Amino acid sequence: MRAVTAAPVASAPAATAVQSGIIVTENLDFSYRERQALSGVTFSAPECAVTAFIGPSGCGKSTLLRCFNRLNDRIAGARITGGSVKIMGKNIQDSDVDLISLRRQVGMIFQKYNPFPKSIFENVVYPLRIGGLTSRPELETACERALRAAALWDEVKDRLKESAFGLSGGQMQRLCIARAIAVQPKILLMDEPCSALDPIATLRIEELIHHLKQTYTVIIVTHNMQQARRVADRVAFFYVGRLIECGTVDRIFMNPTEEQTQHYVQGRFG
Numbered sequence: 001m002r003a004v005t006a007a008p009v010a011s012a013p014a015a016t017a018v019q020s021g022i023i024v025t026e027n028l029d030f031s032y033r034e035r036q037a038l039s040g041v042t043f044s045a046p047e048c049a050v051t052a053f054i055g056p057s058g059c060g061k062s063t064l065l066r067c068f069n070r071l072n073d074r075i076a077g078a079r080i081t082g083g084s085v086k087i088m089g090k091n092i093q094d095s096d097v098d099l100i101s102l103r104r105q106v107g108m109i110f111q112k113y114n115p116f117p118k119s120i121f122e123n124v125v126y127p128l129r130i131g132g133l134t135s136r137p138e139l140e141t142a143c144e145r146a147l148r149a150a151a152l153w154d155e156v157k158d159r160l161k162e163s164a165f166g167l168s169g170g171q172m173q174r175l176c177i178a179r180a181i182a183v184q185p186k187i188l189l190m191d192e193p194c195s196a197l198d199p200i201a202t203l204r205i206e207e208l209i210h211h212l213k214q215t216y217t218v219i220i221v222t223h224n225m226q227q228a229r230r231v232a233d234r235v236a237f238f239y240v241g242r243l244i245e246c247g248t249v250d251r252i253f254m255n256p257t258e259e260q261t262q263h264y265v266q267g268r269f270g
Helices: 061-067 099-105 120-130 136-149 169-181 199-212 225-231 249-254 259-265
Strands: 023-032 035-045 050-054 078-087 106-109 187-191 217-221 234-239 242-248
Touching: 023 061, 035 061, 035 078, 050 061, 050 225, 061 187, 061 217, 099 106, 106 169, 120 136, 120 169, 136 169, 169 187, 169 199, 199 217, 199 225, 225 249, 234 249, 234 259, 242 249, 242 259, 249 259
Parallel strands: 035 242, 050 217, 050 234, 106 187, 187 217
Antiparallel strands: 023 035, 023 078, 234 242
16 A cells, blocks of 8 residues: 555644543543653543544554553553543542442453353353352353343353353454453443454454444444444544544544545555
């Protein structure tokens, strides 16, 4: 693809004005030691909708995603240096925030499926056991509910005692989704959930996302612009750590406000 130099980074476009939402960031700055990864990001995500983060590699998409459940806390030297992140109106950097409770509300699906070396059943109920649930009937009910929600129940209902590693890649990713939703979170974060999957498995995940948004708020990071158009209600375009533009799928892809956005969605760089 022919490289095209992007236009200068715009400063705080009007499209990033704060709105109400289940997730809201205001003027968020984030650094890895001395490297600034996010600058002045103001963003909101509506409830029970899919928002896709797009932009070139290294532009801050995954960093912002991990801010929403404070997974960046695990990285030495990584920190929010300005602004705020609010989930359901609560600043998640406040000292009284319990990280376990936060991560029960904000589930995470990673780029590479990561089932535990346990049975299919134990993979799904693991977060419930960690939370103190011991009743076998309740665990069985929760397992079936989560697997049905992840469109996997019919494929594995007779294999629940078998190792999760016996599943296909697409099935393992859906198992990880079932594990995330077993605790009934409000938000699902997906960091390139289809990048390790074949086209058929990718289609199953995309179909699943359409169903999941009826219950959950979904934020997905993707490098696949066609995927963003297929699954998202809203799209946020990032470039060198800044949120350049956010809006409906049709507006971002058909009538973007910013020149950088237009160049990116047209494939002129990235």
